[in-house]
Amino acid sequence: MSTNFSWEMRPTVGGIDFGPELNTLLPPLVRKLLAQRGITGKEQAEKFLYPRLADLGDPFSLAEMDKAVARIFDAIDNRQEICIYGDYDVDGVGSVTLLRAILRAYGAAPRFFIPIRTQEGYGLSEAGIARCMREGPLPNLLITVDCGTSSVEEVAALQAMGIDVIILDHHEAGPLGRPDAVAVINAKLETESPLTYLCSAGVVFKLAHALLKERKVPGFDLKHYLDIVAIATVADIVPLVAENRLLTRYGLKVLGEGRNIGLLALNEVAGMNRSPSASHVSFRIGPRINAAGRMDSPLDAVELLITQDSIRARALAQRLDSHNKARQAEEEKIRMEAIDMLHRHFDPANDHVIVLGSPTWHPGVVGIVASLLMRRYHKPTFIISIDENGLGKGSGRSIPGVSLVQAIHHCAEHLESGGGHDMAAGLVIREEKLDAFRKAFNAFVRETTSEKQRKPILHIDAEVTFPELTLDLLDSYELLEPFGNTNPQPVFMSRNIALTDVPKRLQGNHLRLFLKQGVSEHDAIYFNGGEMRLPDPPWDIAFTITRNVWRGRSSLSISIQDIRSSEP
Template sequence: MQKRWTVKKYQPGPERSLQAALRIHPLLCRLLVQRGILTFDAAKRFFRPTLDDLIDPWLMKDMDAAISRLELAFFRREKIMVYGDYDVDGTTAVATVYTFLESIYSNIEFYLPHRYREGYGISQQGIDYAIENDFGLIVALDCGIKSVELIAYAKSKGIDFIICDHHLPDAVLPEAVAILNPKQHDCPYPYKELSGCGIGFKMIMALAQKRGMPMESVYRYLDLVATSIAADIVPITGENRVLAFYGIKKVNEDPIPAIRSLVQLSGLKEKLTTSNLVFVIAPRVNAAGRMDDARKAVNLFIEKDFDRAMEIAEVLHADNFDRKEIDMTITQEAVLLIQGDDTQLARKSTVLFQPHWHKGVVGIVASRLIDKYYYRPTIILTQSNDKVAGSARSVSGFNVYEAIHRCKDLLENYGGHFYAAGMTLKPENVKAFQERFEEVVSSTIDPELLIPEIVIDTEISFADITPAFFNILKQFEPLGPENLRPVFMARNVVDTGYSRIVKDEHIKLSVKQRSGPVFSGIGFFMADKFPIITSKRPFDIVFTVEENEWNGAVSLQLKVIDIRQ
């Protein structure tokens, strides 16, 4: 798949000022400036975050009301329901808030909607369960901000809501006793990008302060907060960086039984990073809700006994194995549908429907098609009872939600954001929706957006990549949105004669620039680029830098992203 390279622009002035203050390699200062870090003090907070940098939770709009309502529930001995979404952010949020509240109050339960029977967010079934079982207060986590009618229904039955949500509010807000969401236009809380679990964490932080409890009683949940931040793809900047930094520290030094068991089952040996949380922990947690019931994930997170946690983790591990087999099968079926249809091949979008496809993995399949096969806005649809339901994913720079919005007359329901969305429609409208979506995409998308983009932080020379340089580069962790792993480009690279293809698909490189140092590198699934390397002509490469340990020796190597001549 051809890719376009885009090198980030930079302003030399701030870079020079920062270099004078920090006395580190100018390219490291360039990376900092690109991330909005312009002063010595900002760099100190970036490299050396402290828990003292956490923001006062009482600055969040409605925090007083939320804590007062919780205290009233304690006083009245009301039944409290902790309600959350079925993904990683929702399940970690429920586990965090439920476990903390249970440590000070016993009349409490948690509830997660079933993905297939109830769907996303606050459900009628969930509220009816609360009514039938005499709950007086529901704390909604990672959901609720758009559930105006259902929360009004709950209020009419004498049930109050505290909403802890990080999704963008609509103009009309639910009638909750408190809404904790920094994205409300009149919320003075200075950091707007907390995860749903992060907002729940701020609430229990405020409650602990109100009750004079030590902060260690709250900080013990930082590994769950870090997992939510990594998995929910929120920016790892500002307060999220502090929470993620100390959460990952806890993951590595003193993990809860749930994370310890999932790591053990995955076979991971190295120190955990945000990447491990995203690609190792999160899929196993999400598999619970995708394949069956997300309550298993919460039960795992709240389990204190390691042996019992391992039993639950093994179930999630098996769910994830099943999920991988299913999504690989569906992906292969989808590719065959496209390859066997000239009309599909010529399109600028992909919309595929098969009634037997598993609803829990259609979003994953859409992403996989874009990443590996056909780089274009993609929607995968399947049968869901008497409706058709699906997930959409987009390519960089294209608003798939807006494109779906322009097909709304063909849909029963839809929602989402710039890069991902979901929808339901009647089976008889599938064909018309396929055609309309293709019309919208083909008439609005910039053709350049149909070529995958590699965003490069800066050009670099091999001579600059030293152990001292990499030692500071490692301190850019935790990595994530708005602080991605730095991507470099090197020009006029030549093969030393020792590069080779390994396992028929990958390239093991040995390269240098002029008379500079020789670097080894690995290019996964890049065997088709091998003729460029062996052409005896200079070529350019895009890569990240990583450590490679072999036989007890640690060296720097290049993880190659692309090669061109």
């Protein structure tokens, strides 16, 4: 595989004057990065760089929050049976954990239920509800988290059984509209809510805030649960803007304090330091929690987050790590088989999408492989696991400018069902319809995008020289964190880079590079660089920077994003 990115410099919109104090504190490079993020003036800059929890908005601004609060307090006061019905990913598991904690603080004893991915599928499925009702007392109130917005028929069936339903969610509405629940708290159902960026754990946090505003609980500090909110927000790849960025910034600090025994054990298993970043959550914590649900053991993840026993926490953390290793092995198997299929049938010039399926692929892992192939080939991708009855369940990942939700609607005649977000979605399809869906999906992308939109672009934030890459720069640069969706980690470029030694191949097909610009030298890591066909030096390199802490000593770490032959 060779690199094929087109490098484009991001424009700087507006000036980089943020007042005498910030101008002195921040180097010009960091002020430029602020301007690129649409930050103008001293007030906006201070709010972005130094967010405060006091700036959180009124939780009752979310529609139907008052109805949810009233019904929950009614259930608590009358000692009614409450069941929390969640999802098997990080956001669902985190939402269950946080909601359980706040309800228990009020003296309730809620039970919780998480469906098994391969048996019951996502959300309020008929099979999931049936098992939920069998496994515990019939609830008077069922609260869904990270699901339920499109479950009109299922909610009606629960109501017919005498079970009230509250929905806490962030997914799009289905074609049948709003379920007839006691309350549906989902900013995406509102016409002009600014809170559509919240993940479900963020919605649950808002509910907890609202409950505490109405009725305080002595000794309960909601801030201590911000680590759960941060992990869910980062792992669910929702926009890190406004309150999401604020909750994540403080949540990562709580995560570093090690308050949650389970997360502390997982941090140790994952080899994390005590100053975790959003990147650590994305690549170490999130995948291990997700692996439990992907490998059909979602309760292991919930138990890890709620346990108060450090010995049990270590055992569960190791079990999640084992799930993750099994997931990685399954992922690699599917990835290699999918690439082999592409090499036999794929025409990059005319095939604008990737749609592949197999009866040997684990349904819990197809989404990860879809993401890997989408990034490698820059094509909207669906990877599908087909069961013994010829029914395929697939996950999709997309490129900028291609909405998978719109694509699913456009290709609905070939599908059993489908939905999700613009950039990540799921579908159900009959095996015999795969070719027809692939052709329809390909035509949709060809007709709704330009050739330029379909080409991979690497956006460069700024050009820097090696002497500028110092720990002093990192001190100011880190004020821009946490990085993620809508606040991406800046990508820098440096020109005329030479090698001082032969690249060293590391485990996992990664490369360690020994680089030099003039008299300044830096080592760099190129993840999956062993798969790349590197040009002859000298190079122009595109890269990101982070702080590496080893045995108490800090250094600036370079992570290569792309390499090209050096240009004038």
